[in-house]
Amino acid sequence: MGKEPAGKPGLDGEAVGQLLQGAVLKGADPLVLLREAGIDPSVYGNREEGIDGRALVRLIRSIQFRLDDVYMGFFAQRCRLALETERLLSFLHCTTLGEALRVSIRFTGAMSADVGPDVREEHGAGLKHICNYQTVAGVDRDIFVWVRFVWIYRLFSWLIGRPLALRGLCVRAPRPSQENGFDRYALFCCPVQFDAEVDALSYEWSDLTARLVHNTISAYNDYYAAEPDWFALPDRGQSWRERTEQVLVDCQRAGHWSVPVETVAARLRTRPRRLRHDLALEGESFQDMRTRLRGELAAAYLLASDTPITQIGFILGFSEPGSFSRQFCAWAGMSPSAYRTKNMHDAAKVSAATVLLNHRRLP
Structure with missing residues (x-):
């Protein structure tokens, strides 16, 4: 039998201490901040103790209000909470999450020179939200990146009324570990690349086209007043996109590369017209999805294997090398x-190609 994890579950006291470093540098008493958040001060710096997702929300807000700083003292320049309210107001009136994201990034860039957010389209794979955080000396940058990613993930999920279906995360830090076995990144429910070149979240197009269901500051304040559990894993059924992708991948593994929508709809026990409609509501197209999945697998073979290009084309169902090259060029632009x-x-x-190929390699 394996060794049981030591300590209480949740974010351990050592990480809690790291979260408080910015406040300590600003002269705040960490034990007072913990008491104000309703947390036993004995957790501070203690690996054997831990806090849950609700306590984390209270602690973050306790630090922010005490310092009047959105970024909890991790940046050289303070960003007052009034600016955070203005930033929220700037995008709560938006129609879709994608629109809100871009408005938020423009406003955030103007709020602080230490943030430097950016977005980059990933061909056929969604949108990458890059976060360039310039923290001060004496603080743990890795814990700050994690907590900001949690905040972004929870806020955006709240805005659209359902959990985000992130395509993945990139984190410059190595994988964190705790003696109690708590995995800080499990709550995102997506692949995470550690030791990456940038810190970034990758969004699905279907999420970016989702309409906002919350649009007032009062609703935002009510959300936090309810002390949401930021460690709770999302409870959601599969979307039509996820279910359709699963069927298409199964068909491709069986060598059916041009499977018609009628076949997929029958597998999903729906009608073709209804399936197209439901996919469109999630910002997807059946034809585009089928092409993208084939293109993603081709790209994975190219980067994660030494298989000759001609052979890759045959593996993916192309009878002529020229046909594979034309189709790949149309998908990837080269x-x-x-x-x-x-x-x-x-x-x-x-690394990403290797993960994908291991998951979807053809038999």
Whole structure:
């Protein structure tokens, strides 16, 4: 039998101490802040103790209100809470999450020179939200990145009324570990690349086209007053996109690359027209999804294997090398050979390709 994890579950006291470093540098008493958050001060710096997701929300807000600083003292320049309210007001009137994200990023960039957010479209794979945090000396940058990602994930999920279906996270830090076995990144329910070049969240297009269901500051304040559990794993059924992708992947593994929508709809016990409609509501197209899944697998073979390009084409159901090259170029904007040459030394892309290929490699 394996050794049982030591200590109480949740974020351990050592990490709690790291979260309080910015406040301590600003002269705040960490034990007072813990008491104000309704947390036993004995947790401070103690690996054997831990806090749950509700206590984390209270602690963050306790630090923010005491310092009047959105970023809890981790940046050289304070960002007052009044600016956070203005930032929220700037995007709560938006129609979709994608629109709100872009408005929020523009406002955030103006709030602090220490944040530097950016977005980058990932061809056929969604949108990458890059976060360039410039923390002060004497604080643990890794814990700050994690807690900001948790805040972004929970806020955006609240805005659209359902959990985000993140495509993945990139984290510059190594994988954190706690003696109690708590996995800080499990709550995101997505692949996480550690030791990455940037800190970033990757969103699904279907989430970015989702309409906002909350649009007032009062509703935002009510959300936090209810002390949400930030460690709770999302309880959601699969979306039509997820279910359709699963069927398409199964069909591709069986060598059916041009499976019609009628076949997939029958597997999902719905009608073709209804399936197209439900996918459209999630910002997806059946044809685009089928093409993207094939293109993603082709890219994975190119970067995560030494398989010759001609052979990759045959594996993916193309009878002629020229046909594979034309289709891949239409999907990726470049030939298979150019794609391999350009990205073969990109550790992040090779790592992601390896994960995908291990998951979807054809028998």
